[in-house]
Amino acid sequence: MNKIIKIWVVICLGMFCVCLSYANTNLTNTYVGNTNDLHVYLLIGQSNMAGRAPFDEKEAVAIPKCYLLNDTNQWEYAKNPLNRYSTIRKGLHMQKMNPGYTFAKTMLTNNINVSIGLVVNAMGGTKIQQWARGTQFYDEAVRRTKIAQKTGVLKGVLWHQGESNQTDEQYLEKLQKLVKDLRADLGIADLPFVVGQVNDVELINTQVAQLPEIVPNTGCASSEGLTAMDRWHFDAPSMRLLGKRYAEQMIKIQQP
Numbered sequence: 001m002n003k004i005i006k007i008w009v010v011i012c013l014g015m016f017c018v019c020l021s022y023a024n025t026n027l028t029n030t031y032v033g034n035t036n037d038l039h040v041y042l043l044i045g046q047s048n049m050a051g052r053a054p055f056d057e058k059e060a061v062a063i064p065k066c067y068l069l070n071d072t073n074q075w076e077y078a079k080n081p082l083n084r085y086s087t088i089r090k091g092l093h094m095q096k097m098n099p100g101y102t103f104a105k106t107m108l109t110n111n112i113n114v115s116i117g118l119v120v121n122a123m124g125g126t127k128i129q130q131w132a133r134g135t136q137f138y139d140e141a142v143r144r145t146k147i148a149q150k151t152g153v154l155k156g157v158l159w160h161q162g163e164s165n166q167t168d169e170q171y172l173e174k175l176q177k178l179v180k181d182l183r184a185d186l187g188i189a190d191l192p193f194v195v196g197q198v199n200d201v202e203l204i205n206t207q208v209a210q211l212p213e214i215v216p217n218t219g220c221a222s223s224e225g226l227t228a229m230d231r232w233h234f235d236a237p238s239m240r241l242l243g244k245r246y247a248e249q250m251i252k253i254q255q256p
């Protein structure tokens with residue numbers, strides 16, 4: 001009888017340890033801190049924001065204190081490719097490193113007291129018209145961001161698009177409208193918004209560089225000196241640098 005009891009005790013203890021281990025694993029793979037300490041950023045646009053730059057094994061591991069909104073609307077540790085849970089993306093095999101990787105790491109270095117939450121919902125080959133208010137892309141970006149706002153504080157938007165509008169002389173006008181609509185629908189009138197220049201398209205880059213001059217709390221991450229793997233997609237070193245430039249612009253806007 002005593003032997004049977006001992007066996008049951010061992011079994012129960014084993015089950016308890018398994019359950020505890022499972023619970024701890026879940027807890028460490030999600031954000032459990034205060035809402036105000038999770039700074040949320042929305043990353044949208046086309047292929048360079050989706051991520052096309054290759055990343056190495058070191059860059060494939062999770063970023064400490066950085067979380068990614070996943071396909072079940074939960075936070076999990078962020079790791080490349082960051083566009084993996086986009087609800088509009090192309091095939092997963094196409095998603096690689098985007099500016100969000102070094103952006104998040106730079107923002108965390110700048111403020112060690114917070115965590116970063118990323119909502120990444122980009123798709124390659126898209127025009128800015130496809131991101132206008134009322135479209136699927138726009139609605140999904142707003143929907144997912146509002147979910148993230150329940151557990152974090154929205155601090156800014158990163159936008160990288162323009163290759164598909166390379167001959168659009170009214171691009172800046174469309175971009176202004178996008179900023180205005182996102183601020184209204186996300187409930188933050190002065191929401192910081194940083195746009196990135198594309199590879200070697202003077203018409204687009206000249207227009208986006210003017211955004212900070214005409215729209216308050218906006219910035220432009222320059223593509224000067226960056227190199228591409230092909231006509232449009234930045235290589236890995238350039239993508240890392242672009243992400244840092246996004247962060248520098250965001251920090252500049254956020255400074256009191």
